[in-house]
Structure formats: C-alpha cells, structure tokens
Amino acid sequence: MSGIAVVPGSFDPVTLGHIDIISRGAKVFDHVIVSVLNNQHKQPLFSVEERIELLQTATKHLLNVEVDSFDGLLIDYVKNKKATSIIKGLRAVSDFEYELQMAAINRKLDDSIETIFMMTNNRYSYLSSSIVKEVAKYHAPLDDLVPNNVEVALKKKFTK
Template sequence: MASIAVCPGSFDPVTYGHLDIISRGAAVFDKVIVAVLHNRNKQPMFSVEERVALLQEVTQHLDNVEIDSFNGLLIDYMKERKANTIIRGLRAVSDFEYEMQAASINKKLGPEIETFFMMTNNHYSYLSSSIVKEVAKYDADVSDIVPDVVAQALRKKFNN
C-alpha cells in the first residue's frame, strides 16, 4: 500500500519553513497532499485559491506533491483521501503542546491515522506566516524567507 501523507495548514503565505517540511516529507512518503485549510477562526490575507496557486507554483518541482484544500475536520479529509499520515512541523517547544493536543484528538477520531512530527530546519525555526506578513507590510526584504513568487504577491497585497 502506498504511503499517503497530508501536510495541512493555512499557508498564509507559504514560507521556506513550510517548503522545508513539505520537501522532506516528500522524500519520506510516496505521496504528500498539501492541504490548505479553510479556517473560519482566521482572517487570511490570501484567499484559499491564491494560497493553493502559490503552493502549486513553489512545489511544482516535487513530483509526488499535490496541492488541495478542504473544509471541516482533518480526519474526515484524511479518510476521504485515503491518507494514513499527518505531517506536522515543529519549530520550537512552544509548538509541541498544541500539536500534541491536536494529534491526540486526531488519534481518537481516526485511530488508524498516525501523526508524523518533523523538526523544522534551525534556519527557519523563528519563521511564521504572521511574522512574514508583518515584515512585508513595512516593505522589508523577505526574499530569504519566502520564494520570489510569494514575495511578489505580498508586495502586491500591500501595494509596495
């Protein structure tokens, strides 16, 4: 049976930290589905369609990566896609408590599904989409933390 993993997130916007986890996941699993979550609790800068398009562009070199989006519970999406593993990146110890709670409820809802935690490359451990947006808002150079296409999209959003 092929190993199908889902790397879920808001990706608002995608950063080099995200790409690090996606690329490394693609080296471990037969297929990685990067799933953009429609999160009602967040007010995203980029629409789901824009985030999907950016992710498609920056992962096009990864043959076994597919970009998709979903609503609702991750476990329901996992079952629908016949995926058996969730990939989650951990930047710091502070991420672990939340991720452990999420993994525990996911295990309760889908006992056949495993969560695979990957430590982010130390080079990106400080990086979050929120920080990227804050820096980009003031027209600072973000070229070393996001791909060029994302930097251009950020400049366009902020009219810089």
C-alpha cells in the same frame, strides 16, 4: 515509508519553512497532499484559491506533491484522501504542546492515522506566516523567508 501523507495548514502565506517540511515529507512518502485549511473564523491575507496557486508554484519541482484545500475535521479529510499519515512541522516547544493535543484528538477519532512530527530546519526556527506578513507590511526584504512567487504576491498585497 510508502503511502499518502497530508501536510495541513493555513499557509497564509507559505514560507520557506513550510517548503522545507513539504520537501522532506516528499522524500519519505510516495505521495504528499498539501492541504490549505479554509478556516472561516480567520481573516486571511490571501484567499484559499490564492494560497493554493502560491503553493502549486512553490512546489512544482516536487513531482509527488499535490495541493488541495479542506474545511471541517482534518481527520475526515485525511480518511477521504486515503492517507495514512499527517505531517506537522515543529519549530519550538510551544508548537509541540498544541500539536500534541491535535494529534491526540485525531488519534482518538481514528487510531489508524499517524501524526508524524518533523523538526524544522534551524534556519527557519523563528519563521512564521505572521512574522512574514509583518515584515512584508513594512516592505523589508523577504528573499530568505518565502519562495520568490510568494514575495511577489506579498509585495502586490502591500502596495495597494
């Protein structure tokens, strides 16, 4: 496939599951924009700026990937970036139900933009940012869960 795709998410923090989906998307599309959602209703562990920096470091080996942020409607952001697709990673059936609703509303708002679902690698099917934060809070090993730079950042957050 060619064109531009957007991988949206909170990425609080970015996990190896996220990196897997981003890497696979980068093989399929000419350009991938990983965009951090600035959700004002959540209390994130990392600021948007910190998440952008963590993602930039974790994806620096992917030359066709850029990192950005957005607030508002995803579909407006995607159109503004002239992207043709949204990439969403799925871990379980419960993810699919929610993401199907999101894809349906996005399609209603603009039927020229496709949502592409990628099944997570089995190694990461249990992995979520919430689980990572819980593990980090109790100083358990994180090396198989997050990129090295994220592990360092999490340790700093939870040793304050």
